Amino acid sequence: MSNGQAFPDLEGSEVTQGTVPQQPANPLRDPADRRLPRIAGPSGLVIFGVTGDLSRKKLMPAIYDLANRGLLPPGFSLVGFARREWEDEDFAKEVHDAVKEHARTPFREEVWQQLAKGMRFVQGTFDDDAAFDTLRQTIEDLDKAQGTSGNFAFYLSVPPKFFPNVVQQLKKHGLADPPKGSWRRAVIEKPFGHNLESAQELNKVVHEVFPRDEVFRIDHYLGKETVQNILALRFANSMFEPIWNRSYVDHVQITMAEDIGIGGRAGYYDGIGSARDVIQNHLLQLMALTAIEEPASFHPKALVAEKLKVLSAVQLPKDLGLHTVRGQYASGWQGGEEVLGYLDEDGIDPNSKTDTFAAIKLEINNRRWAGVPFYLRTGKRLGRRVTEIAVVFQRAPYLPFDSYATEELGQNALVIRVQPDEGVTVRFGSKVPGTSMEVRDVTMDFAYGESFTESSPEAYERLILDVLLGDANLFPRHQEVELSWEILDPIEKYWDQHGKPAQYPAGTWGPAEADEMLARDGRSWRRP
CATH class of the missing domain: 3.30.360.10 (Dihydrodipicolinate Reductase; domain 2)
Known part of the structure; x- marks a missing residue:
């Protein structure tokens, strides 16, 4: 984690990593002592493509396991975005079933109930402006109800051809712009392009919306x-x-x-x-x-x-x-x-x-x-x-x-x-x-x-x-x-x-x- 020390950016400018120093201090985490548990501060996660196998078998169980280990904040929020005609309760049941089947840690009802309070679902397609407006309102409501402090990561668990659509919609509807003192991050699954030219074009699209230090490219092997x-x-x-x-x-x-x-x-x-x-x-x-x-x-x-x-x-x-x-x-x-x-x-x-x-x-x-x-x-x-x-x-x-x-x-x-x-x-x-x-x-x-x-x-x-x-x-x-x-x-x-x-x-x-x-x-x- 950043301790405020500046490092030369690999492209020449001086930057300090991310916006972590602006987050509210977490009294349970001392960044100077790596032996202590690393516990996330107020935050939420939006998953695009939440009905896919990756989300059901890996992402949802991992979120529950983090909560079960006490590494997520009590108000952590999870928002699913997909075409299914679901209500919030339907989404919660989908997560519940995925957790019961694939989670690594034992199922505990009290952990589940705490996690389920912050679950929401938004129906729509990637070109649906109304759906992204609803997503923005959902996030604003969760800030008030769950205390997420405006901190949200957007997980693109979708085919690469949809990355530009989703990222540009996030920009268009103001979702990529964090409130003062907060952060917004993009999480992108591989493959990141299919050759050098496509990777460069995709990097250009993503970096026009999110700062470089707020883009997280997932390679699960790492x-x-x-x-x-x-x-x-x-x-x-x-x-x-x-x-x-x-x-x-x-x-x-x-x-x-x-x-x-x-x-x-x-x-x-x-x-x-x-x-x-x-x-x-x-x-x-x-x-x-x-x-x-x-x-x-x-x-x-x-x-x-x-x-x-x-x-x-x-x-x-x-x-x-x-x-x-x-x-x-x-x-x-x-x-x-x-x-x-x-x-x-x-x-x-x-x-x-x-x-x-x-x-x-x-x-x-x-x-x-x-x-x-x-x-x-x-x-x-x-x-x-x-x-x-x-x-x-x-x-x-x-x-x-x-x-x-x-x-x-x-x-x-x-x-x-x-x-x-x-x-x-x-x-x-x-x-x-x-x-x-x-x-x-x-x-x-x-x-x-x-x-x-x-x-x-x-x-x-x-x-x-x-x-x-x-x-x-x-x-x-x-x-x-x-x-x-x-x-x-x-x-x-x-x-x-x-x-x-x-x-x-x-x-x-x-x-x-x-x-x-x-x-x-x-x-x-x-x-x-």
Whole structure:
């Protein structure tokens, strides 16, 4: 959180983060003591697209869980905006059912009753001026009834094509302009554009309405505990920093694998693909956090500055045909069931060239990482669901050992498991019990569930709370988004001009071409 200290804006001007210093002081929060709970001050949240799956499965349960943990103010207000012909009571029932089914914490009637007092619903479409007038009046009424002090965040849980409509309606009806001493914020879900040009245009539209520091771009991966632990692992432990560089690291693999297909998302997914859906945001963000230099502080501007240095230094392979791969899952067996191939899924064009698997090789052209390849891969219908960052170290010279003593020994590796089993694994060589000197790989494992008594909050809990607090640490800024598209756009352009995606059977780990990509470098993919 801001303590009033000014940081140079990344575009040249001096700014102080957000409008947090203008908020009424919260006596339960001492910003100087990070051990105390971070509790939001008077505030409310408006969700556009409140009837969608994201809202029902993630946003509503996260809001209840925050309230249940005592991290929301008693007068917190939740406003839903959608086309349904609902009354406030219908909306409250929808939230109630979603909470009962998906909340992480136990249901408590007294918490629910307190939260339900601040729930309202506004019926309308994104081009309905009358509906936005009603929304403005609803917010004004909640300020009086619930004491929200004019502080509202607008969550755009809608397809990207509607972002400009909603943002411009908020401006037109005075909803984006906060009363004196209050704040208004925009929360935008990915994908943020589909290429560099569209991202720049969208940034322009949003920034004409909301100040840059009041725009929160959601990448839910950055809210996961293990992702945040990358910074703790690197900068709170002196044992890793001396070897976290090109002198000791052989390569880095970042994998996000899913064992499911596209489900009912054909309308969204076809034409987007794995690279745009995952690599451009999740994986490039994970790469940046893995590779950054130590920031001067964890103030958002200091952290963003270091990530921008990494993304600016990314170097694409000279031959994109040899060092990038895209694929499509074909029919196969998964979980004991026969499943369809991508081109056979409902709603998919049988001539579609959309990738359901993507793997790319990148390098970071700076002093710490020059010559160290970063391999990024993602895909659907792969062997199992897993997301991990594997830092693979160079081989030891093994000078004192006979060749047979180390023949089963691989490379040391530090693996950060993001999901589903959050934790860290270290792989190293150890002597096999017995009279001879034989060395094999062993692992040491840290698991969040075993090491800490409290369960990890869901990513959306952390991110929604950060929005209400004005803490932008875990939200990509517009420069990061645009640099990420600069990296991916040439690859997408090359793929568009060169043939079709390679096929791979469902339930496997991707097309053979992905294995060949690493084999050319004398390496192989980890099997998570």
